[in-house]
Amino acid sequence: MKYFKDRKILFNASLMLFFWSIFDSTISYVTPLVMTQNGLTTTQMGLIYGSSSISGALFDFILAKFLKSSHFRKVYLAMFAICFVYPLILWQSKAVWVYLIAMALWGIYYDLVNFGTFDFVGRETKKDEHAASFGIIDAFKAAGYLVGPLIAGILIGSLVDVKVFILAWISLSISLVLYLTLSAATIKSKIEYFKEAVYKHKNMALELKIWKKLGLSILPILILMVFLNVYDSFFWTIGPLYAESLKSLHPLGGLFMSFYIAPSLLVGWFIGNLVKKYGKTRTPFLAFLLGSLVLLLFPVVKDSPVVLGLVVASSILTSISFTSVKSRVVDFITNKPQNEKEIEGMGDFSVNIGYVLGPMVAGFLSDKVGNANSFLVLGITGTAVSLVLLLRKVDK
Secondary structure, rough: OOHHOOHHHHHHHEEEEEEEHHHHHHHHHHHHHHHHHHOHHHHHHHHHHHHHHHHHHHHHHOOOOOHOOOOOOHHHHHHHOOOOOOOOHHHOOOOOHHHHHHHHHHHHHHHHHOOOOOHHHHHOOOOOOOHHHHHHHHHHHHHHHHHHHHHHHHHOOOOOOOOHHHHHHHHHHHHHHHHHHHHHHHHHHHHOOOOOOOOOOOOHHHHHHHHHHHHHHHHHHHHHHHHHHHHHHHHHHHHHHHHHHOOOOHHHHHHHHHHOOHHHHHOOOOOHHHHHHHOOOOOHHHHHHHHHHOOOOOOOOOOHHHHHHHHHHHHHHHHHHHHHHHHHHHHHHOOOOOHHHHHHHHHHHHHHHHHHEEEEEEHHHHHHHHHHHHHHHHHHHHHHHHHHHHHOOOOO
């Protein structure tokens, strides 16, 4: 009980993000369905869908330049405001340009939740607990991402209707209430492990110069973040298609995506000790290398239950990489608080680049070489990238 009491604020934030993740995963589940049921082709839907990450990438730079405070209370509040509006626009959309606006809002609110979480962990947890804190947060978020699509799938009949959007708004409302309790608790505690630097306006040329300087110093981390998100978007793009082919061979095959998401629930609880044992610098690169090597077996294995075992193994390893690399980003922020917005912006920019490249490459490879061989290509690429990055030095 003492463990939970000492980390009351962390668990408050984690529970808030659990309900937010139910909201986001529900919206993620219904967005392509809404667009296609309103007459868009799958190709049109995919192009519009991908525009959210392009909007997010542009927003990263704008946010770093013009945001005067990165405090998580302000950032989360802006995120909630956009989240409440987004489902309404999506539900009422009929024209392509309105969908593009909706996707831009989606990309922005996803950026804001990432910005807020980086700031929260850096501000409210000790430096040697960054990895463990992200592990707990990611475990709660993974649970939300499991629950949302399951409930949405039950509620959706032949068409997406208002019931699914009501579910999303209810989850978001609960998350907002938890945000208010989090704000009250952190204002009351007055304990912060780093102080935000005084904002100084920077012109565009200077902002680019700062991005270049900082980007080169943490380049291996940024490259890894890009490829981790290429990896994740690969699974979300062609994973459901692969699941259908596996399902025809074995009933368990249809659980492909569930087996991909589930390991994140477990990794968060031991990642802190793992990082302390193997080091903050080596752990994310080594874990991604091993996770990529597992993918090389996909075309060889034909038995669906064995494929699911490979998915779990690869997912566990890449979840370790995901969580530990985010803790490294927070370390950089606490070391250079005057550049918090730039570091957060570059980190989230890497996420968006991965989610732009991943779906495009996954769709192309799926058409050309098939789903199983697409994962083979992903594994080969990930192995090569992680080997190169392991040889590079990263700022302490």
